[in-house]
Amino acid sequence: MSKFNRKVRNTDKDNTTWEGSASYVRDPRSELVLLAAVNMVGEQTFYEEAGERDARFTRLVRSVAVEHGEWTTRFVTWLRGEAQMRSASLVAAAEAVHARLAAGLHGGNRALVDAACARADEPGEFLAYWTARHGRALPKPVKRGLGDAVRRLYGERSLLKYDTDAHAFRFGDVLELIHAAPDPAKPWQGALFQHALDRRHGRASGVPEELPVMRARAELSAMPVVERQLMPTQPDGPEVLRGAGMTWEALAGWLQGPMDAAAWEAVLPSMGLMAQLRNLRNFDEAGVSDEAARLVMDRLCDPAEIARSRQFPYRFLSAYRAAPSLRWGHALERALDAATSNVPALPGRTLVLVDASGSMRGSVSGRSKVRHADVGALFGVALAHRGCDVELYGFADRPFRHELTPGGSVLGGIESFCARIGEVGYGTETVASLRATYRGHDRVVIVSDMQAFADWSAAGRRGERNTPVSEAIPAHVPMFGVNTTGYAQASIAPDTPNRYEIGGFSDKLFTMVGLLSGVGERRWPWEAVDVRDGDV
The missing domain is CATH 3.40.50.410 (von Willebrand factor, type A domain)
Incomplete structure (x- = not known):
């Protein structure tokens, strides 16, 4: 979370737009909802610098959270869920909780933190933002809210995907800072938490039996590099890769060679729709067959798949412009039609x-x-x-x-x-x-x-x-x-x-x-x- 800062200046001078037309002042909640729905945190806009925009967002959140606590929880839940604004949700929850605690308001803060986390890397993202802005001292509502999110989100596949050295807060760091206990309803989660801690501190000598996906990944990692290029071409290759939680990014690193058509075709069935959208050009350049591409096109033509993917409609326009071949055009048209239903x-x-x-x-x-x-x-x-x-x-x-x-x-x-x-x-x-x-x-x-x-x-x-x-x-x-x-x-x-x-x-x-x-x-x-x- 290194997206914040810069100066703040008053933008309401003379009550006009930036270009001089008569303008109006919204109430704080209306301004917050409108800004949050379009706020790519840390991004420059034509009239407003990234830092001043982020500072305005923070001021609004802090003010509204103190006056309207329950409303703020519903707002953050909507912002992360329906509006799909990831960074803005984390910032909103962190600043809302900090402001409420400073004002002596202690109810509902745990739920606010939990509401902002919908993906397994987000508890770590939340901690990165909180510690950068407010120090390493974590109030109990923050720990408990993150604990709720961790129990809900941490699993074998998420550990394999997100627990990397590229993150300042690894899964083990999060677990230690918030003292999270596993979900009793998930008997394997205790072994997962302990393994995450062992990985973080270099103590892992093997993978517990309770974690079959991670054990399958460990077996693939032990395979000699010269044999790896053959795996995608095997009849059971796609299923083996899926069983080991192998994303396309992980496969590219594991192969230590090019992602050719066979590699893409082997990992295609386990890719999410967003990952497939972003790689249409790569599929064409690698020579992925029409038969394999049909899997992607069938998903794009399925309204239920589009609804589950929760992609912004403009993502399909972006994919349409990036894809070099015409074979994706009809499917992307169908996808956009479903996304704008x-x-x-x-x-x-x-x-x-x-x-x-x-x-x-x-x-x-x-x-x-x-x-x-x-x-x-x-x-x-x-x-x-x-x-x-x-x-x-x-x-x-x-x-x-x-x-x-x-x-x-x-x-x-x-x-x-x-x-x-x-x-x-x-x-x-x-x-x-x-x-x-x-x-x-x-x-x-x-x-x-x-x-x-x-x-x-x-x-x-x-x-x-x-x-x-x-x-x-x-x-x-x-x-x-x-x-x-x-x-x-x-x-x-x-x-x-x-x-x-x-x-x-x-x-x-x-x-x-x-x-x-x-x-x-x-x-x-x-x-x-x-x-x-x-x-x-």
Whole structure:
């Protein structure tokens, strides 16, 4: 967890967006939810440095946790589970617990820590963050919460995958610091914990009989290097590798040679969908057969598999762009269709505006090639394909209408939309674009980082007033702002009838289109209802 720091500065000066448009202040919980849903911790954004963004997140968490403890637990549970924001969840839980303990609030902290951990390496990640920020002294709620997570998550395969020298806190370190006892319902876990401690301190002379997967790995590790290249070609090779908990990363190191087609085909059945997505190019370059590739394509075409994988929809767009061959195209299209199945079928006419300005052309994280504008295009095109009567526009200095072929490809529609981004300049003329495109629609959806330029086009009539985005269309028309970045400034007025702002990268973003449509009623993402066939 080496993703934090840098200075903090006040971003609410003059109550405008970064580009000068009139803006609004959200209440702390709304700002926290919106920021958390899009916060790749430690990542630079166009207007906000990584350190100041992280500091704003920390301040919000600490403040809200003291005032709203039970709400914070539900928030962290949703953030790690439904929103799939891993680093943000760990930071939120750690800072929330630290702030609550400092304020003398002791109930519920254990559950907060446990809620942030969904993968076996995360107790160690939590400890790395906590000790860097708050020292090595661990309060009892932290120890107990991590103990709950450890009993739930530690197993043979996770030990083989995550307990490496690359981690500052090995499994044994975590066990010693939190004094975790094994789960009585898992009789093998006592042997696992002891073996993790022995491994950490160089005492392991063998693998206990209670750990068959680790014993199988030890047998493979003892195999002479010259014989290893033959293993993937054996009829039982895939099953032997699976039985030894061999991931593709571990196989690459174990072979001490190239990952050829035979190696990939042997490990393919035991790879997770995310790992398969990230390696489509490697499969093609190694010459993986169409028969073996069919296993991946069948998974991509299975809506249940896509739901279980809980991938952000933009991951399928990223995979589509990275894969050199055309054989994956149809399967990725089916996968994206399943991943965006929560797009509501909106009645009436809908205007969708996707921000294609300069600030939206930055990537969603330092390791991703997917841009915020791509996420906007994905949402806009998916909504247009699902909606009965949707007009889709991109905009920056000016808008452009993007026509979609009925029944056409969503991926193709995204790519054709993105190819036109260069036509419209770099500005964010949101108000002017709304005025140019709104023609009595029943609702408006704006996908943007919400940093609109100031609009003075009506200065003569409004007494030199900077027209807010919220007032660019009639007050009775619902306006949904889909915020891809989560800056402090809000272009759309919060707590105003018919004006809503939501954020996120997961498929739940689509369900959230209808979250706040109840007049006078506040709902949070974890209270969402399914609005796929409802009125918005």
